[in-house]
Amino acid sequence: MLALRRAPRHARPAHHQTRHIADRAPFQPGDHVLLRPINGRSTAPRLTPPLHPAHRLDTHKGTIPHTDILGTRVRDVVRTTKTRAGGANAIDYRVHDVKLEEYVRLTKRLVTPLYPQDAQLIVGLLDLHPEPPAWGQKQEDEPSEPKLEILEAGTGHGALTLFLSRAIHAANTPAPPSHAEDEASTAATAAWKRTRRAILHTIELSPRYAAHAQHIVRGFRHAQYAHNVDFHVGDVSAWTRAALSVRQNQPFLSHAFLDLAGAEAHLGTVARALRVDGTLVLFNPSITQILAAVEKVKVEALPLELERVVELGVNGGSGGREWDVRAVKPRAAVKRAGTSAAASGVEAVESESESESESESETESESETESENVAIDDDTPPPPPAPPRKQPPQLRAPRPPTTTGKWSAVPK
Numbered sequence: 127m128l129a130l131r132r133a134p135r136h137a138r139p140a141h142h143q144t145r146h147i148a149d150r151a152p153f154q155p156g157d158h159v160l161l162r163p164i165n166g167r168s169t170a171p172r173l174t175p176p177l178h179p180a181h182r183l184d185t186h187k188g189t190i191p192h193t194d195i196l197g198t199r200v201r202d203v204v205r206t207t208k209t210r211a212g213g214a215n216a217i218d219y220r221v222h223d224v225k226l227e228e229y230v231r232l233t234k235r236l237v238t239p240l241y242p243q244d245a246q247l248i249v250g251l252l253d254l255h256p257e258p259p260a261w262g263q264k265q266e267d268e269p270s271e272p273k274l275e276i277l278e279a280g281t282g283h284g285a286l287t288l289f290l291s292r293a294i295h296a297a298n299t300p301a302p303p304s305h306a307e308d309e310a311s312t313a314a315t316a317a318w319k320r321t322r323r324a325i326l327h328t329i330e331l332s333p334r335y336a337a338h339a340q341h342i343v344r345g346f347r348h349a350q351y352a353h354n355v356d357f358h359v360g361d362v363s364a365w366t367r368a369a370l371s372v373r374q375n376q377p378f379l380s381h382a383f384l385d386l387a388g389a390e391a392h393l394g395t396v397a398r399a400l401r402v403d404g405t406l407v408l409f410n411p412s413i414t415q416i417l418a419a420v421e422k423v424k425v426e427a428l429p430l431e432l433e434r435v436v437e438l439g440v441n442g443g444s445g446g447r448e449w450d451v452r453a454v455k456p457r458a459a460v461k462r463a464g465t466s467a468a469a470s471g472v473e474a475v476e477s478e479s480e481s482e483s484e485s486e487s488e489t490e491s492e493s494e495t496e497s498e499n500v501a502i503d504d505d506t507p508p509p510p511p512a513p514p515r516k517q518p519p520q521l522r523a524p525r526p527p528t529t530t531g532k533w534s535a536v537p538k
């Protein structure tokens with residue numbers, strides 16, 4: 127795929143006679159700007175800190191005072207000035223708006239965020255369709271129907287937080303301006319928060335990561351997406367139990383997303399907070415952990431139905447391979463306990479392509495029954511384990527593809 131964009135004809139237009147996309151005003155203090163070198167892809171793009179008239183950006187090819195960027199418009203060009211030490215050749219950068227995925231990738235991180243491609247896929251799995259307030263509904267009215275409440279844990283870098291908040295943004299009316307942390311401003315924000323029709327609760331165990339993520343979310347486009355989010359510090363199960371208790375144990379979540387080690391330990395509590403047909407998505411570094419979650423749902427009879435298991439891309443690739451995960455009774459266990467035993471397990475196989483599964487639908491349903499009711503009628507001992515295969519030398523250990531599992535809450 128190739129993406130091209132219109133750029134101004136001259137590097138430094140003295141007067142801005144060119145016509146820009148309507149909502150792009152000149153850059154102003156507080157904006158983050160992406161600077162892309164015009165010549166030479168060997169120089170990495172730079173994300174500026176929030177622009178400030180008294181600050182400057184130091185690069186290894188000279189400096190750029192922020193005042194050179196303030197007042198420019200998207201796709202204009204700025205040039206570095208040589209430092210007194212000299213040596214470095216000046217370089218021209220084109221000035222860009224920073225896109226969400228670039229912002230997430232280029233901001234200082236304390237914890238590894240989701241790849242933007244994975245975040246997009248996960249937001250897609252939730253199939254969100256936020257609606258603005260109904261015609262005639264006053265801005266200050268509290269919503270009459272249940273709010274769209276989403277749980278995310280852990281917050282980590284705040285990457286998925288931003289993608290999710292952008293996806294629900296249309297449901298909420300504009301937040302009041304909060305230029306100062308004064309009492310009136312705090313009260314106005316608190317009153318507005320009660321009118322929100324969509325809320326993202328994001329929970330993070332580490333206070334340090336939580337504070338950093340909050341800073342990251344607020345830093346994007348002058349905090350455009352910060353007000354849909356409630357940040358919480360603590361353990362996700364503890365938070366969910368407390369939230370259920372103030373709501374008389376009534377389920378309140380439309381969706382939940384877990385990206386943390388040992389996520390299956392939180393399934394029971396989170397499932398109790400999900401409304402019927404709510405979605406639970408688990409992001410795991412490997413299919414093995416998805417299997418552990420499937421096993422847990424089965425053993426504890428949690429009111430969740432597995433819908434999809436999708437492999438994500440390696441190193442930012444697009445992924446998307448589907449896995450077929452199903453309950454099986456392992457042969458050895460069945461043999462020990464007899465065919466009616468409740469011994470159970472789960473296995474995962476790559477899904478067949480759609481056309482294949484259509485043409486073999488009969489076989490597939492047979493094999494499904496077989497998976498649930500494996501009966502052993504021969505006494506052949508299991509074959510010995512195969513000797514380990516010699517691996518070719520590798521420069522880097524391969525990263526197993528990450529996987530995401532999607533369940534839907536069902537009535538108990």
Ligand SMILES: C[S@@+](CC[C@H](N)C(=O)[O-])C[C@H]1O[C@@H](n2cnc3c(N)ncnc32)[C@H](O)[C@@H]1O
Pocket residue numbers: 237238239240279280281282283284285286287329330331332335360361362363385386387
């Ligand atoms: C891989 S990071 C999440 C990255 C995040 N999805 C993003 O896109 O930026 C996992 C986070 O979960 C947090 N965490 C671990 N256990 C937790 C728990 N029980 N409750 C809440 N957060 C937890 C960790 O501190 C860590 O920051």
